[in-house]
Amino acid sequence: MKKAVSIFMMLILVIGALAACGPKEEETNTPATGNTEEEAAKPEKLVVWEDKDKSGWLEKVAADFEAEHGIKIEFKEVEMATKMRDQLRLDGPAGTGPDIVTLPHDQIGQVAVEGLIAELNVSDETKALFSESSILAQSYDGKLYGLPKSAETPVFIYNKALMTEVPATMEELYDFAKENTKDGKYGFLALWDNFYFAHAPIGGNGGYVFAENDGALNPQDLGLNNEGAVKGTEYIQKWYSEGLFPNGIIGESGGSAMDGLFNEGKVASVMNGPWAFGAMADAGIDYGVAPFPKFADGTPMKTFMGVKGWHVSQFSKNQEWATKFLEFITNDENAKYRFEQTKEVPTNVALVEDPAIAEDEGAKAVALQTQDAVPMPNIPEMSEVWKPMADALQTVVTGKAEPKAALDSAVEQIKQNIEANHSK
Structure with a gap:
């Protein structure tokens, strides 16, 4: 069934691509996709930038992804709130930057306008894993630019x-x-x-x-x-x-x-x-x-709600596989594992009642409040x-x-x- 759906989606994409052919469609910010039928060639590695003092959880998850797909994950810490964006501005165009970055959602509008991150093309099933408000926070001008990592709100x-x-x-x-x-x-x-x-x-x-x-x-x-x-x-x-x-x-x-x-x-x-x-x-x-x-x-x-998210660099030569890694690290299992290691509350709707969060009074309160919260305009x-x-x-x-x-x-x-x- 999944293969049939994938074939159907591929046909739709091909038709759309043929219809879109023409000089006016020469855009640089094309959507990064993780669910195409013909997979892009596998890179040897993907480079991930995680926030300072938050990368320990990636050791297990990166090893799991490598075991499943044969792609090594190289990660390093870069302070997210102020340094990540500035470093991407320098390293991205130079070809020495990461495939994946993490940013606070109120920076998305600016970095999208600058062409630093790629629009994502993921399935509705993937989007449905997260609260509607957190997906909205990861969007700019009606387009999705990230998948939620965690949220906080008063x-x-x-x-x-x-x-x-x-x-x-x-x-x-x-x-x-x-x-x-x-x-x-x-x-x-x-x-x-x-x-x-x-x-x-x-x-x-x-x-x-x-x-x-x-x-x-x-x-x-x-x-x-x-x-x-x-x-x-x-x-x-x-x-x-x-x-x-x-x-x-x-x-x-x-x-x-x-x-x-x-x-x-x-x-x-x-x-x-x-x-x-x-x-x-x-x-x-x-x-x-x-x-x-x-x-x-x-x-x-x-x-007001702040949402931290994962994003694919517009400069990455491996956007399809980078998107697949985003989908992998934000699935319910890995989002739960990251919460257990960092205590940053994920926005996966299925985890609100999971004992890991439901039995943590502070985390559950944040998770419930985010359902009524408004993402800070980005x-x-x-x-x-x-x-x-x-x-x-x-x-x-x-x-x-x-x-x-x-x-x-x-x-x-x-x-x-x-x-x-x-x-x-």
Whole structure:
């Protein structure tokens, strides 16, 4: 059956190729595919760049792939967030770069525009292994450029000594905070003057950054001052104006101040991410982790999600086999193994209920929250959003402006920045 399907798909590809013949189709960024009937000649090796201090799991998986296909996997560590992209820009054109890289998804738009990574052509069956939102995060302009490796998003973290169970709704959390904020102690804290965290109530109430249509984001359609965004910002304003959040968690030092209060046992619950778990444990806090309570009408808190992915270099001479390796390392079995070795939470939908994740409270909370999360926009225009929104939120939470006026000003600034820096 699989062979018959493959033959059929090959015929479709041949027909498509014949129909596409002509000078106008001379594109350099052709899709890398891992499911063609006639396999490309096997290379002796594939070169993989993994993030710093994260490559240990590849020893087993690379050996398994080599045993199955006879292709050696050579891997090295390159710091992902800042160095991977820059190194690919240099080594790729020089012919000394990797076949496969890993990147945070908010860099995909820029590297795709630069022609550094190849569009992927994988089956719908492969895509269905992952949450829809994580596949969207790996796409740019409606085209798939990677397969998800892991995801992270803010979750609800609570001190079990101060909160015995997670509130059922955000309204119940607000009531809890009202009752338990006194004498230098707080019921709930969040860095809602920071747009990364503030997107949860803003998006949950109907705001959005850029409109999305069939996987493509429209930077001309901003939803950051619509009715929902204003409502979400008014919700944020309420927590500050009623003294439920201290002045000390506003601004650049807010994160360390909030962490300090929680780790001193002065805060019952916080909005934070998996990156905070280690310090909480070191502080001796018996903490619990859960996805965020929804609003009373069932609307979720739409946290921002970051997705790390695997990508095929546009400069690779082995794109078909590189794609096959991507499919291999992201299948359920190998994604689970990587989680066990790195504790980075995969987006494979079948693994949410797997004991490896289901019995890890923090990992399960992240996995569940990602189902309601929104991928941070990965188009270059997103760089123009952060500062105007931070400025707007800070004027609101410090009582210097009302939500509607602050958001209108931010959106106007964002539009001007996009026009100045991204117009073609």
